[in-house]
Amino acid sequence: MQLSTVHCETVDSIIWKDFSETVLQNNVVVLKIYLPDFEHNIDQLAVLLSHDETIRSLKYHFEKDQHRFIIVRGILRLLLGTVSGQGSAGVRFTLSQNHKPALANYPDICYNVSHSGKHACIALSPKPIGIDVEELNRSFGFKEILETSFSEAEKTQILKNKNPQTEFYRLWTRKESLSKATGLGLGDSLTVLPAIDGLTQISNSLTASENWYTVSFDIDSKAIGSVTFLSSMKKDPIEFSILNLNWLLHDRTVVSQL
Numbered sequence: 001m002q003l004s005t006v007h008c009e010t011v012d013s014i015i016w017k018d019f020s021e022t023v024l025q026n027n028v029v030v031l032k033i034y035l036p037d038f039e040h041n042i043d044q045l046a047v048l049l050s051h052d053e054t055i056r057s058l059k060y061h062f063e064k065d066q067h068r069f070i071i072v073r074g075i076l077r078l079l080l081g082t083v084s085g086q087g088s089a090g091v092r093f094t095l096s097q098n099h100k101p102a103l104a105n106y107p108d109i110c111y112n113v114s115h116s117g118k119h120a121c122i123a124l125s126p127k128p129i130g131i132d133v134e135e136l137n138r139s140f141g142f143k144e145i146l147e148t149s150f151s152e153a154e155k156t157q158i159l160k161n162k163n164p165q166t167e168f169y170r171l172w173t174r175k176e177s178l179s180k181a182t183g184l185g186l187g188d189s190l191t192v193l194p195a196i197d198g199l200t201q202i203s204n205s206l207t208a209s210e211n212w213y214t215v216s217f218d219i220d221s222k223a224i225g226s227v228t229f230l231s232s233m234k235k236d237p238i239e240f241s242i243l244n245l246n247w248l249l250h251d252r253t254v255v256s257q258l
Helices: 021-025 035-046 051-058 063-084 142-149 152-159 164-182 231-235 245-250 252-257
Strands: 003-010 029-034 093-095 101-103 110-116 119-125 129-135 198-203 212-220 223-230 239-242
Touching (some): 029 063, 035 063, 063 119, 110 164, 119 223, 212 231, 223 231
Antiparallel strands (some): 003 198, 029 119, 129 223
8 A cells, every 4th residue: 555644743933924925935825814803894805706706705694704705705816816916806716626626727826725713814835735723612522523533642642632622623623634735525534634743654545645744833822723735845934924904905906996
């Protein structure tokens, strides 16, 4: 059986830099969005959506879900339009071979999106990438799903941690981000998708025959995330950046469409 590798680690003490277009030149970029900061920009972001996206936004029953979709999708369009040089209006989405959302006509611009509660993250890379975000729910009975979701070594790492619930979320986001990066989904392979610290060998069938690197990080005190990318992209550090209103409000793509 042919094997691939997955390396998992946690990055401590992240400095979230203010966003500028220069960060988009890095191999792996993680962009943090605190959704309430963009609530008063809903109208500006809504005009960036395509007709189909506008219809999708209206199907959400609750206003908070509708707003989340508009904020994240609008910002995604701005980012991809900037990276590709075609502007947000020129952005077209398609599905990859594994039915993973992708930017049409730009195979070297890969992205992935995740959101939970008031938090969202967008990950960018020239190669396949996956990201997962989870807002910490202190009332969630995580121990009830350990048996069906984690290996024995992973369960030990979770339960022996000084904060088992936080460690549960950390390892859960690792599995999710890996499955999103490969485009193969979680399926019935939760317990065998590696999330333990360090290097793990795994069947090629679960990794799309690639070697992967997974990095976990704190978004803030209330949310945690993990990003997975090809090991070949590890030669440069990950750029962690927080999207801000100044970039959004002064972007020429937004202004030209108001």
